Amino acid sequence: MSTEDVLFEQRGQVAVITLNRPAKLNAVTQEMSDALVELAQRCNDSDEIRSVVLTGSGRAFSAGSDIRELDKYQSPWAFRNRGDYCDSLKVLRKPIVAAINGYALGGGLETALICDIRLASTTASFAAAEVKLGWIGGGGMSALLAHSIGPSNTAVMLMTGDPIDAERALTWGLVSEVLEPDALLPRALELATTIASRAPIAVETAKANLSAAYNLPLDQAVAYERDLQTICFATQDAVEGRAAFADKRAPRFTRS
Numbered sequence: 001m002s003t004e005d006v007l008f009e010q011r012g013q014v015a016v017i018t019l020n021r022p023a024k025l026n027a028v029t030q031e032m033s034d035a036l037v038e039l040a041q042r043c044n045d046s047d048e049i050r051s052v053v054l055t056g057s058g059r060a061f062s063a064g065s066d067i068r069e070l071d072k073y074q075s076p077w078a079f080r081n082r083g084d085y086c087d088s089l090k091v092l093r094k095p096i097v098a099a100i101n102g103y104a105l106g107g108g109l110e111t112a113l114i115c116d117i118r119l120a121s122t123t124a125s126f127a128a129a130e131v132k133l134g135w136i137g138g139g140g141m142s143a144l145l146a147h148s149i150g151p152s153n154t155a156v157m158l159m160t161g162d163p164i165d166a167e168r169a170l171t172w173g174l175v176s177e178v179l180e181p182d183a184l185l186p187r188a189l190e191l192a193t194t195i196a197s198r199a200p201i202a203v204e205t206a207k208a209n210l211s212a213a214y215n216l217p218l219d220q221a222v223a224y225e226r227d228l229q230t231i232c233f234a235t236q237d238a239v240e241g242r243a244a245f246a247d248k249r250a251p252r253f254t255r256s
């Protein structure tokens with residue numbers, strides 16, 4: 001990678017990606033965005049990596065885009081077609097657990113929303129803050145928030161730009177768990193390790209199916225789920241799962 005502002009570590013079958021620009025609340029530069037694109041591809045290409053934990057260093061998960069860089073685009077059209085860090089994570093086939101340790105603002109909130117599972121520290125706060133600066137989010141903010149917390153709560157966040165704390169995020173369904181700061185990353189790793197122990201093809205098809213459930217009409221979503229079930233059922237891992245059940249032992253999944 002071309003930057004030290006994004007860290008990568010592999011712990012067994014779990015990749016840990018850390019936004020590492022704490023002095024700037026992990027505001028994302030173009031170099032960081034490029035690094036995330038590279039790391040997403042690395043995770044997709046690796047049979048050894050089965051799940052991902054995404055977190056930030058210091059007091060923030062991410063404060064979104066580095067505002068000072070936004071004036072560098074030569075035209076609105078160049079801004080529209082920029083390589084975006086949120087888009088880099090959307091292509092990840094492996095499940096992503098977000099360990100949200102502090103501020104998740106603007107694009108940082110969008111980044112968290114793209115993750116499959118969100119865990120928050122008691123110190124976390126969330127805001128769709130772009131409206132305070134004269135624009136709105138462009139990485140899926142409205143749609144992803146509406147799916148997570150409903151249209152009324154989404155309107156509050158989008159139209160005021162004011163933050164909500166971790167407990168309200170939990171009540172609204174934005175996060176699954178709220179933990180003390182020291183427990184956040186261990187819990188995220190525990191959950192990602194559990195996911196990594198499952199049949200990887202089945203896990204990835206479950207992720208694809210969840211996306212389809214939001215984007216397809218009900219009858220098409222159910223038919224798509226049946227197709228994915230059939231694909232999974234034909235794998236050697238499914239054969240192994242049935243054999244392990246019959247033998248009363250832990251399965252040994254090989255991604256085949």
